[in-house]
Amino acid sequence: MDKLARSLREAPIIEKGDYHYFVHPISDGVPMLEPSLLREIVIKIIRKANLEEVDKIVTPAAMGIHISTAVSLMTDIPLVVIRKRQYGLEGEVSLAQVTGYSESEMYMNDVAEGDRVLVLDDVLSTGGTLRGITQALEEVGADVADIVAVIKKVGGDNAMADYDVKTLINVDVVDGRVVIVDEHGDG
Template sequence: MNKTSPLNTQEENELRQYVKSFPEFPKPGIIYDDWAPVFSSSIGVSLINKLLKKYAETLRGKVDCVVMLESRGFLIGPIIALHLNVPCIPVCKKGNLPNPVIELSYSLEYGKDTIVIQPDSVKKGDRLVVVDDFLATGGTLKAATTLLTKVGGVVVEYFVVMEKLFLEGRKKLEFPVICFISD
């Protein structure tokens, strides 16, 4: 169990049962571990809801908003926000939010991307947890932090479902990373 996971070993093992690996995706040399099959059954949906509720309790009183990163952060961000009774703010890929937006381009392990946010979606000083599904090299979370800081937000923590430790993405990040599964 990762020391930054709020799960016990049994809960982590239950979640791991849903993870499927896809070699050579999205490009040769990459093995993509997919945790999203958890949504393919009512038992899995109940499990992820229970685990995200448990995580949300650790944030109570510490954050004002949940920031969800497109696309799979959109699956878990609203659940965490619902359990905390706080807003959920989208950070999207370029072209997926109407103007006005603030954008930031960045590099990731297999290409380049641009993310955007509507500037009035975060109030100056809002304390934020940034939610994504996967931490690899840290590029997306780092870019999101830069973007959120530009609009006045204060990142306090990152949450991901899975992390590939050998890629050392945490080393690029300024704030604590909480994850359910790390390899």
């Protein structure tokens, strides 16, 4: 069993309303993220993602940053962080993030028409964050080369209408525990 699967099986579960949320170093920064787990994940992303002629990696703050930074360092592809703070800089694009447990506004800079981007995220659950990102990328005329989420929580409304999202592992929460549905993910 790889480190990612093992770490997910050991993840504690909390409830936010009707939403069962697993607490994991990749998605929450708790417990601490071991370098060997991050390294395993980055290698899997690089092997799975379509990186051909990708100009930029795009990721949402905050929990996509550590993963995307490591991928950027390994591939020399520049990183764009979509953040929750508005700066009002030229070319800033606003987008809505609607998840199973929150709604917020996010902001993107430095992506232009014709840019070929790889979108990276920590977890695909409701699809709200990735839908907001892909809509904003479409608005500026960027080409989404690929989308990779490390973990997919099955059972949610996580289908992306116009995009196939590759995942490294698919899980569900059953009886207060994380259950591995597909150890190799999608794509």
